[in-house]
Amino acid sequence: xxxxxxxxxxxxxxxxxxxxxxxxxxxxxxxxxxxxxxxxxxxxxxxxxxxxxxxxxxxxxxxxxxxxxxxxxxxxxxxxxxxxxxxxxxxxxxxxxxxxxxxxxxxxxxxxxxxxxxxxxxxxxxxxxxxxxxxxxxxxxxxxxxxxxxxxxxxxxxxxxxxxxxxxxxxxxxxxxxxxxxxxxxxxxxxxxxxxxxxxxxxxxxxxxxxxxxxxxxxxxxxxxxxxxxxxxxxxxxxxxxxxxxxxxxxxxxxxxxxxxxxxxxxxxxxxxxxxxxxxxxxxxxxxxxxxxxxxxxxxxxxxxxxxxxxxxxxxxxxxxxxxxxxxxxxxxxxxxxxxx
Amino acid sequence: xxxxxxxxxxxxxxxxxxxxxxxxxxxxxxxxxxxxxxxxxxxxxxxxxxxxxxxxxxxxxxxxxxxxxxxxxxxxxxxxxxxxxxxxxxxxxxxxxxxxxxxxxxxxxxxxxxxxxxxxxxxxxxxxxxxxxxxxxxxxxxxxxxxxxxxxxxxxxxxxxxxxxxxxxxxxxxxxxxxxxxxxxxxxxxxxxxxxxxxxxxxxxxxxxxxxxxxxxxxxxxxxxxxxxxxxxxxxxxxxxxxxxxxxxxxxxxxxxxxxxxxxxxxx
Numbered sequence: 001x002x003x004x005x006x007x008x009x010x011x012x013x014x015x016x017x018x019x020x021x022x023x024x025x026x027x028x029x030x031x032x033x034x035x036x037x038x039x040x041x042x043x044x045x046x047x048x049x050x051x052x053x054x055x056x057x058x059x060x061x062x063x064x065x066x067x068x069x070x071x072x073x074x075x076x077x078x079x080x081x082x083x084x085x086x087x088x089x090x091x092x093x094x095x096x097x098x099x100x101x102x103x104x105x106x107x108x109x110x111x112x113x114x115x116x117x118x119x120x121x122x123x124x125x126x127x128x129x130x131x132x133x134x135x136x137x138x139x140x141x142x143x144x145x146x147x148x149x150x151x152x153x154x155x156x157x158x159x160x161x162x163x164x165x166x167x168x169x170x171x172x173x174x175x176x177x178x179x180x181x182x183x184x185x186x187x188x189x190x191x192x193x194x195x196x197x198x199x200x201x202x203x204x205x206x207x208x209x210x211x212x213x214x215x216x217x218x219x220x221x222x223x224x225x226x227x228x229x230x231x232x233x234x235x236x237x238x239x240x241x242x243x244x245x246x247x248x249x250x251x252x253x254x255x256x257x258x259x260x261x262x263x264x265x266x267x268x269x270x271x272x273x274x275x276x277x278x279x280x281x282x283x284x285x286x287x288x289x290x291x292x293x294x295x296x297x298x299x300x301x302x303x304x305x306x307x308x309x310x311x312x313x314x315x316x317x318x319x320x321x322x323x324x325x326x327x328x329x330x331x332x333x334x335x336x337x338x339x340x341x
Numbered sequence: 342x343x344x345x346x347x348x349x350x351x352x353x354x355x356x357x358x359x360x361x362x363x364x365x366x367x368x369x370x371x372x373x374x375x376x377x378x379x380x381x382x383x384x385x386x387x388x389x390x391x392x393x394x395x396x397x398x399x400x401x402x403x404x405x406x407x408x409x410x411x412x413x414x415x416x417x418x419x420x421x422x423x424x425x426x427x428x429x430x431x432x433x434x435x436x437x438x439x440x441x442x443x444x445x446x447x448x449x450x451x452x453x454x455x456x457x458x459x460x461x462x463x464x465x466x467x468x469x470x471x472x473x474x475x476x477x478x479x480x481x482x483x484x485x486x487x488x489x490x491x492x493x494x495x496x497x498x499x500x501x502x503x504x505x506x507x508x509x510x511x512x513x514x515x516x517x518x519x520x521x522x523x524x525x526x527x528x529x530x531x532x533x534x535x536x537x538x539x540x541x542x543x544x545x546x547x548x549x550x551x552x553x554x555x556x557x558x559x560x561x562x563x564x565x566x567x568x569x570x571x572x573x574x575x576x577x578x579x580x581x582x583x584x585x586x587x588x589x590x591x592x593x594x595x596x597x598x599x600x601x602x603x604x605x606x607x608x609x
Contacts, residue, residue, distance in 0.1 A: 221450045225442055227432035227479070228494065231394040232425050236498075237418030237446040277433045281478055 016293045023300040024061050063197030064303040064317070065296040066205035067262040068272070070212065072295020074254040075269025076276075076288050077216055080223035081247045083230075086158055086329075088270035089137070089255040093164030095266075097140020098252075098259035101132035103172040103186050107179035130204055134256030140164055141248055189263035192318020194303050201261040208257030212250045213292060219243055220284035265318045267325020268295050268302075274332070343406035345370050345533040346391060346421065346502045350400035352556075353386050360386045362556040363400065368502065368533040373524060375547035376537045379577055383556040384537045385426055385506050391535065392423035392504050404502070418446035422498035424505040426537075427488055436482070436490045437475040440466050443497025465497035466490075468523045470516065484511035492520070496527070503527060503534040509543060521546060541573070541581065541605035552576050564603050581605045 071089065078087035089095045105128045147160040176183050222243045225233035234240055258265070272295035276287055299317065302324070306317040347367040353360050361383040368374055376384050389395035391402055393409045402409040404420055412420075422443070443465060444458040454462070466472040469489040479487060488511045495505065503524075509517045521543065528534050528548075538544040545564040552559040552569070554576050562569030570583045583603050 218451060221442075221445055224434060224438065225445060227434050228439065228442065228491070229425055231389065232423070234394045234414075235392050235418060235421070235423040235425075236442060237415035238450070239414055281433065281435045281476070283434055283438050 016290070016297055020065065020293065020297050020300065023297060023304065024065065059199045059202045060194055060197045061300065061303070063202045063205060063261065064194040064299045066202060066209055067194065067197075067258045067265065068268050068299025068302075069292040069296035070205060070209055070254040070258040071265060071268040072272030072298070073209070073213060073216060073288060073292040074251045074258070075271075075295070076273040076284070076291035077223075077247050077251045077254070078269065079273050080226060080284055080287075081244065081251070082157060083226055084157060085274070086270065086332075088267065089141075089251060090264070090266045090269060091158055091165075092161040093140035093144035093168065094137040094252055094255045095140070095259055095264055096165035096168035097136035097138070097143070098133040098256045099136065099189065099264050100140075100168040100172050100175075101134075101136025101256070102129055102189060102260055103175050103182060104136075105129050105132040106182035106185045106189075107175045129260040130208075130257055133260035134252055136168070137256040137259065138249065138252035140168060141252060145248075190318075191316035192263040192265040192321070193316045194262055194299075194306075195314065195316075197261060205257055205261055208253055209292070212254045213289060216247065216250050216288050217285055219247055220288060223247075223284040263316075263318060265299065266322040267329065268298050268321055271325050271328050272298055274328075344368060344403075345405060346535075347403045348387070348391060348400065349403060351387070351390050351397045351402055352399035353383075353390055353395060354398040359398075359556050361390060364553075364556075364558045365400075366551055366558065366561065368535055370501070370533050371528055371531045372549065373528045373534045373536070373547045374549045374551055375544035376535055376551050376553065377539075377541060377544045377573065377576075378553035378559070381555075382553040384553055386556075387553065388423070388504050388506050388535065388537055392421055393417055394423060415446050415449060418500075419498070420500050421502045421504060422495045422500035424492060424495040424508055426506040427484070427491075427510040431487075432479045434479060435475065436466070436471055436477055436479065436493070437462070439479060439490050440471075440493040440497050443494040443499075446498060461499060462493075462497045465493040468496055468519075469493040470519055485513060485516060488512060489516065496523070501532055503532055505534070505536045507537050507539060509538065509540060517543065541577075541583070542601070542603070545583070545603040545605065546601060570603070579608060581607045 074089040074094075075087070078089060078092060079085055081087075082092075144157065144161045144164045147163065148157040172186065176186055222233065222238045225236050225238050230240060255269075273287065273291040275294050275298075276282065276290040280286075280290075282290065299321070302320045303317050306315040306320045309315055309320070344367045347365075349365055350363050352362050352364070364383075364387055366374070376388065378384050386395065390397050393402065393412075396410070404412060404417065409417060440462040441454050441458065444454050444462060448454060448458060463472065466475065469492040471486065471489045471493050474482065474486060474490065477486075479490060482490060488508070492505070492508055495503065505524075508520055508524075512520060517540075524534055524536070536547070538547075544550055547564070549561060549563055550569055550573065551561040552572055559576055560569055560572035562572075564570070574581065574583060583605050586602055586604055
């Protein structure tokens with residue numbers, strides 16, 4: 001690892017950016033039919049496909065990248081803030097909380113749509129979804145922290161995250177039972193899906209990223225100091241309560257925005273920062289944007305895979321990341337790479 | 342002139358137990374204090390209180406005549422450097438970045454290290470002999486190497502008060518010697534240092550020894566004070582005896598360096 005870790009991180013940034021561009025191109029070319037040879041997925045008849053690319057594939061590809069980037073960023077923030085390499089918005093109850101928020105809005109949508117109607121309701125719904133997801137994500141992670149009595153004990157924290165996840169899931173089920181209209185929306189949601197991402201979703205995701213990444217980078221040195229322990233960070237003049245509040249909010253914003261648009265996509269937030277740390281020794285000022293980049297690339301790969309693996313059928317991308325990310329987590333736990341438990 | 346750091350009847354309570362109880366000590370500029378005592382005497386807790394990373398349940402800690410709690414965090418951090426007890430820190434950042442964190446109180450969260458910061462961090466790394474490990478990650482180091490990297494971080498603050506909790510933990514004899522020399526060099530420039538030490542022979546090299554038992558201040562004095570040495574032996578249940586060295590050992594340090602005069606011998 002040492003040879004690789006001494007390489008300048010910029011080399012990695014360049015290659016990751018190149019990879020992202022290639023994947024974007026593939027994403028634009030690949031139809032729902034996937035990459036299977038001879039299928040219409042490869043066709044590029046501009047007159048016929050131009051509209052298709054502009055209206056469906058471009059926002060979907062861009063949206064997938066942004067969603068992954070937000071999840072990667074949220075994961076990097078969580079792992080630094082909680083000094084826990086296994087922290088992940090999905091495992092900390094924040095994604096489940098966001099899911100609950102979205103379900104509640106979907107359940108209420110029917111009546112709301114009838115009152116206002118039309119495009120305005122669509123946008124209001126979109127904003128309501130993001131807001132509810134943000135509130136749910138924040139509530140989920142705060143509840144997890146309260147149950148675990150702080151973030152000091154990594155495994156207890158993860159366990160409490162699982163408990164909160166199960167509770168939020170049960171409450172979502174209850175909401176759906178009471179308002180069956182929300183069932184279809186929620187189903188797509190639980191599986192995690194990039195298929196519905198339109199230009200409005202891309203806008204929401206991009207705005208969330210444009211707010212969260214620069215603000216998180218302003219706290220990068222505090223995250224570095226936290227590596228040495230909370231007390232040492234305090235001794236270095238870091239205002240810990242303020243940084244905690246800020247960073248948990250940013251994590252909730254990133255998670256909430258991603259979950260509101262693309263549903264529950266597991267493990268991208270866990271794996272992206274790990275991949276970056278495996279490749280380079282960096283401080284958080286570099287880790288945060290690199291983890292976002294890695295998360296974006298990961299979800300683009302997963303998205304293309306989801307469209308191609310069982311073409312002409314399509315897998316929900318959340319299934320792809322859950323299976324591959326879960327295996328990666330198991331590998332990580334089993335390999336006992338000498339890192340903190 | 343007001344003392345760089347002083348405690349006034351400071352205490353810390355966990356549950357109903359006073360871990361540190363009514364301790365008043367004053368650290369002078371250019372003075373090295375060794376804080377000693379049996380396990381659970383409250384040494385680390387007292388040091389945390391003095392560093393301002395733990396709130397006092399009673400009494401106060403005063404830095405340059407002003408209560409520690411009233412200092413803005415960054416200004417306090419520029420005046421007091423604290424090295425935590427070994428074991429908490431482990432991470433994927435490089436030794437060079439760890440040392441540079443010592444400059445954080447000077448440039449703040451939004452600033453970035455300038456040339457001066459880089460020079461000071463490099464000097465601190467040289468002082469604790471980790472300059473050759475700059476690119477390695479903290480998690481890849483041995484216990485002793487990690488301890489020295491963390492020490493470099495504390496030295497890089499260049500604070501007038503240096504609080505070190507068991508700085509010799511995991512260190513071999515040559516590195517212990519380097520640490521004592523570095524400490525003396527800093528103290529000679531006016532730094533006030535307090536070190537928690539378990540090696541009593543090393544502790545008897547300090548200007549003043551403060552003995553704690555059961556959270557309270559038991560005794561304090563210079564190593565040459567017979568009453569202090571007797572109190573020290575009693576505090577450790579006479580598990581060792583302090584003997585005078587018949588021959589002074591060579592010392593190659595200038596300023597206030599003192600030849601070792603006393604040695605603690607286990608009474609097994």
